[in-house]
Amino acid sequence: KEKVKITKEQQALMKVVVEAYNRHQIPQDVAKKLLQEQYSEEENFLLLTEMATSQVQVLVEFTKNIPGFLSLNHEDQIALLKGSAVEAMFLRSAQVFSRKMPNGHTEVLEERIRKSGISEEFMTPMFNFYKSIGELHMMQEEQALLTAIAILTPDRPYVKDQQAVERLQEPMLDVLRKLCVLQHPQEPQYFARLLGRLTELRTLNHYHAEMLTSWRMNDHKFTPLLCEIWDVE
Numbered sequence: 001k002e003k004v005k006i007t008k009e010q011q012a013l014m015k016v017v018v019e020a021y022n023r024h025q026i027p028q029d030v031a032k033k034l035l036q037e038q039y040s041e042e043e044n045f046l047l048l049t050e051m052a053t054s055q056v057q058v059l060v061e062f063t064k065n066i067p068g069f070l071s072l073n074h075e076d077q078i079a080l081l082k083g084s085a086v087e088a089m090f091l092r093s094a095q096v097f098s099r100k101m102p103n104g105h106t107e108v109l110e111e112r113i114r115k116s117g118i119s120e121e122f123m124t125p126m127f128n129f130y131k132s133i134g135e136l137h138m139m140q141e142e143q144a145l146l147t148a149i150a151i152l153t154p155d156r157p158y159v160k161d162q163q164a165v166e167r168l169q170e171p172m173l174d175v176l177r178k179l180c181v182l183q184h185p186q187e188p189q190y191f192a193r194l195l196g197r198l199t200e201l202r203t204l205n206h207y208h209a210e211m212l213t214s215w216r217m218n219d220h221k222f223t224p225l226l227c228e229i230w231d232v233e
């Protein structure tokens with residue numbers, strides 16, 4: 001049985017990505033806000049657009065710290081950010097949702113989200129994803145690397161130099177694979193399950209614009225940054 005070993009370079013790569021991931025956290029905690037009180041559908045939509053706008057800004061800062069990202073062709077940098085922003089947002093939401101909370105808080109949070117204004121048909125795929133992320137009990141290193149791997153997806157629309165993106169994504173996949181073997185020795189399939197979540201994320205991408213436009217309220221207003229990143233307005 002070959003002894004899996006994380007090299008010095010891989011340790012350094014992981015350290016850079018995890019520190020960037022932890023540095024760029026959402027300013028105030030949306031879960032706390034949602035647990036404090038019930039908001040109207042309009043207030044919830046505003047809260048979502050505010051949180052999502054700040055999350056996109058945080059995502060850009062995180063991405064700039066991914067080794068090699070800033071050396072990519074500039075149009076490709078934009079294509080990767082635009083292509084992964086919604087996935088990164090749902091990945092972050094899933095992590096917020098599956099955080100350990102005092103008894104009963106997760107149920108209250110789920111109820112508040114169910115009643116937030118989002119239409120019924122999207123609840124199942126969204127909560128299935130949140131729960132499948134929760135079941136993995138991901139460490140922060142795994143969360144950071146998985147987010148970087150999602151951003152560095154070579155086959156996003158309009159990416160010209162896919163090989164250059166693959167060359168950045170592969171070392172992340174290698175260190176994540178080794179980390180999974182070392183942290184979850186009893187579960188050889190754990191790495192494959194993590195990557196399976198990225199496939200599930202892509203389906204949420206597909207629903208995203210409709211989730212927003214079908215929010216139970218009139219006159220959905222978006223910030224200019226969200227209009228750029230989301231396919232709305």
Ligand SMILES: COc1ccc(-c2nc3ccccc3n2[C@H](C(=O)NC2CCCCC2)C2CCCCC2)c(OC)c1
Nearest residue numbers: 030044047048051052055089092093096097113116211
């Ligand atoms: C497009 O449709 C939707 C629907 C629900 C969510 C969602 N899922 C959540 C799970 C845990 C906590 C918050 C959650 N949220 C909204 C939010 O604020 N999401 C933030 C986005 C940036 C990263 C941190 C989370 C809430 C939902 C309740 C009403 C107010 C917004 C969502 O987040 C993409 C997008």
